[in-house]
Amino acid sequence: MKLTNIFSLPDAIVKAIANDSYNAGPCDISCTRLVDSPRKVALEVQHAKDLVEDVSDRIWSLFGQSIHTILERADSTPALKENRLTMTRQNWVISGQFDRFVVADGLLQEYKTTSVFAVKDECRQSWQTQMNVLAHLLREHGYTVVKLQVCAILRDWRRSQADRTQDYPISPVLTIDIPLWTPEKAEDWIDTAVRKHQAARTELPECEDRWETPTTYALMRTGRKTAVRVYDNQIDADNALVAAGPNHELICRRGRNLRCEQYCSVRDYCTQYQSYAQTAEKEMSTSA
Ligand code: SF4
Structure with a gap:
């Protein structure tokens, strides 16, 4: 090191x-x-x-x-x-x-x-x-x-x-x-x-210890900085958006692998992380 x-x-x-x-x-x-x-x-x-x-x-x-x-x-x-x-x-x-x-x-x-x-x-x-x-x-x-x-x-x-x-x-x-x-x-x-x-040591297994945070959906109202409510599944969030009416929108807060992104010293050598990072980048560019 x-x-x-x-x-x-x-x-x-x-x-x-x-x-x-x-x-x-x-x-x-x-x-x-x-x-x-x-x-x-x-x-x-x-x-x-x-x-x-x-x-x-x-x-x-x-x-x-x-x-x-x-x-x-x-x-x-x-x-x-x-x-x-x-x-x-x-x-x-x-x-x-x-x-x-x-x-x-x-x-x-x-x-x-x-x-x-x-x-x-x-x-x-x-x-x-x-x-x-x-x-x-x-x-x-x-x-x-x-x-x-x-x-x-x-x-x-x-x-x-x-x-x-x-x-x-x-x-x-x-x-x-x-x-x-x-x-x-x-x-x-x-x-x-x-x-x-x-x-x-012979064959790398999948890593399960990535400190994953879940994807959530924030219901936002125009002019308000914080979420009206945060949902952990898209169906409930979509229903809430319909019920909330105009001047509202949903923002998807994508789940993250916190350990990979911030704390793992081997991420540059980890193909599992690299493939996760590529997928996340693609998703962000599609939703932008
Ligand atoms: S970078 Fe690789 S080894 Fe490190 S926590 Fe993430 S998946 Fe596991």
């Missing part, structure tokens, strides 16, 4: 990011990658030397590392902290590092510096998978895991939003209980995931 500095950020920031001490250790796959899209991971491995990332895109990772360091320094409860464990499945070594495991309580905790969007269900699902893989690593090494928890620090939390929006987190820091899988379920999940990642 090559780093660029397109915004001419201060040298100290560039060096702090370039000197990231993260190392998955000697393994075939890390726990973080195991829970990720096999297509994305296979492309990352294939193009490791060609990938380019700007330091500005790593700033939240740097922020997360500093939070981890400060919290670890302040934590006086006897616990295992930042330990890395491995296990072998299908001849692959899987490696995972957890933030904090209180042996006496069987409590596994992870700190996540993240966005409000990420605490919604879809991202919680990936936390659930990742933490259950870590729990299984602990079991493999003889520990008993009783409870899983994420401590989420929301970097974009706004009090004004919390006061007026339903389902918005009530605090910038949340402790979220994560369901603990049975050992059998964890073992099955890991076995299947390893096989999928191994197969992806």
Whole structure:
């Protein structure tokens, strides 16, 4: 991975990011990658030397590392902290590092510096998978895991939003209980995931982890900036337009693959994304 500095950020920031001490250790796959899209991971491995990332895109990772360091320094409860464990499945070594495991309580905790969007269900699902893989690593090494928890620090939390929006987190820091899988379920999940990642190294599968947002239809009234109402299917939207009468129109807000468009470092090498982007461009030029 090559780093660029397109915004001419201060040298100290560039060096702090370039000197990231993260190392998955000697393994075939890390726990973080195991829970990720096999297509994305296979492309990352294939193009490791060609990938380019700007330091500005790593700033939240740097922020997360500093939070981890400060919290670890302040934590006086006897616990295992930042330990890395491995296990072998299908001849692959899987490696995972957890933030904090209180042996006496069987409590596994992870700190996540993240966005409000990420605490919604879809991202919680990936936390659930990742933490259950870590729990299984602990079991493999003889520990008993009783409870899983994420401590989420929301970097974009706004009090004004919390006061007026339903389902918005009530605090910038949340402790979220994560369901603990049975050992059998964890073992099955890991076995299947390893096989999928191994197969992806030979033939790229479809990527399902694209953070898709649905296509919606906004009913707009002349002279008003915001939508009168947003519909998730065209039939309801067409009926609403007829009922609303003159001075109204429908605007189609096309669903997007947010991860591909904004967050995936391998999109330049991903034919699935390129074909999606071409289709989206065609649709836009037809509707223009
Ligand atoms: S560009 Fe999109 S489809 Fe391709 S690997 Fe990345 S997330 Fe998956």
